[in-house]
Amino acid sequence: MDNLISELKQISNSKKLTFPEKFYFSTDRKTIMGEITFKEILFLDYRDTEAGSNPREYNGLKKTNKVILQSLLSHAEMFKFLHSGIIISLTDVEISDTKQVIKYSDCCLTNGNQTRFIVLIITLLKLFSSNQNLSSINSKNYNSFVKNTFGDSPKILAILHRVSFSKISQVVAFLKDNTKYFNKFRDMELNSFLNLKVRIQVNPINFIISDLEEKLDEYSVGTMIAEANNDTQNVRTDDIFGNKYKMDLETYLFNIFNKINKDKVKIEYRFGEVSDGADKVHILTLLRPIIATGILTKEKKIFEYTNQRDPIYKTFEKLLRNKEKADKTIKVISQLIPSLYTIRKTYVAPELDLQKKNFQREYIGKATAGELSETIVAKQISSIKDEKEIEKIIKPHINYNIEHIFPVLIYRVRKLFNKSGTPEKIDFIVSEDKLPDFFRALIEAIYKKYIETKLGGLRSSLTTFARSKEFYEAGGETYIALKNAYHLKESDFIEKNKYLIE
């Protein structure tokens, strides 16, 4: 095993691909096709490289990936015929005279990333089980195995870092539950497995862009290829947007957030990309409440857009395309983002958590006292015999989605944001000592409306309600009462800095 591990480390650092047989190299030098062994693809880069960035992370043992795993275990020899092959983009390609070696500077695995990760997980589990019992695997002994085996190879660790232990344990659980595949896995010889071949297409970016009329850099071409390769697949809009606009988002919208939260919170541009246990926040979480402030859209569009990811991304896409014209608004948004995130983290999330328990008690009490006769659960409650059943009926109606409630809260208080004397900061004009009570009262009013509507019977879906003007009116009276009690003076700051995206 030690020899094999050394070989894998050497391959991962070599910046070259070695083919067992001659590959096809077109006369225009722009197409390379051939077959390559699994061990050559195990640690190929796929994100944020000069050769482009693949918008997809490994998404676990979902339907297609399970089929790939099954086929790798039960029809290993047939695999290259069952699989459509992988595609990679390379920069600074140099082709050996033998047409069996390609040297490069950067690589982006644009298609076949899921397959690569499954091959990698099988390899890791085989290596793990060569010294330890697979059934004893846990996060602690897995991490120490990785450290002991690959600790001296930063390149390999960077790729392994992208596969959380939960993804590894999905495969272990699958093997445990399926004796047939477990036996195949147990009997498999790792070296032979890693010498299995897969078809590969290589896009040599330096050759591709050499005679393009349009001047494009290697990264743009690589990313364009990666996105096109993934377009027909089930890639999340989030991942495509995050991947495409990462640089702009970092430079213009998340710049102040990153300055404030440096090393404390990592922004996730693609789902699952931050898997080291650090505090993370997804781009949508940061962008969504901006829509609720109304700084980018017409009033009536706020309700409709805030709870739909596509219009949110489209709005920001248009905003970033008009960076120069919308410069003032972009600056305000970059200041609003950390401020809104603080409100969410400090007040809204913990308060919702507490209020959920309060409402559960309240409504279980009401159901027991027979006070929910006008609701959709009345019939169910009247027919139950065991009081524990009441809890089971009520609890789902008290559950909430913070993404439904938080935007309404921000919509409600948006006129309380004002320009600050401190640069790169926005003031929220409620004094800090009053903030807990202020937000508690508003959240309670909005959350109550949410529950009452659910219990009253939704006319359509909960999502439709969450996007309705009716829901955005929740907390209105409470807001007026608080505004008067605390003598709050509304500001037109957001209104003045509006940039309407049609």
Next chain:
Amino acid sequence: MLYTLSPEHQRMFEGRKSIKPDITLTDMSKATILKNHKQFENVIEKNIRYAQDIIADLPYKEKMPPDEKKMLIEALLLRACALWENYIEKEIVLLIDLDPSNLLNEFDLPKNTDVNPKLIRAIIFSDHYRDFHDIDRSMSFFDRVIVDKNNAFKKITKRRKEKINFIYKLRNYLAHYSEFSKINLLRAYKQEPYNYKRFLEPGSFLIKQKGKHFEDLVDNFKMSSIHMKTIFR
């Protein structure tokens, strides 16, 4: 027959020119009973919310050391038990007041005795100390002094009564720290639904899982009150 309104009833009808003819004295007494429930439920809810705030480590508050949290939570549990006892004492009096015939019979008093809540309280509590927190143990007394149709204690379910008994094991240990109370509590910990193998100080037990046990046990008092109210539905 001339009735004198209690100060509570007087407050209830303050500002009215007359008592509406459709409001009977039984309605008034029931309203007082429901008020007793409401007050008790509100104060228990406040107790739970205060405990949750302590346990939650809210980001905008200074973090409280675990030992302080445990002490406060234990104190809140003792307070909840005291509130429960106070509420039951009031409840018994008010339920008897709805129809005092059983009480008069139990204490060999003339059937035409003109009773009111104050007198009922005096009859029940003045001769010796009575404590009613253990509902099952007190049930035979309740049966003797409260007429069956008004005996709201019958509405408390077995599950609720078991939880009350458990919380009193915690309370007794906190009140005495005696070996006897400790053994009793450990025995209760070992049983369903907790199934613990070793003894845990009440504070540690109550703040576990973001205060889930505290909430469940103290809310049980409130839920018992809600169950009792259903007798007047």
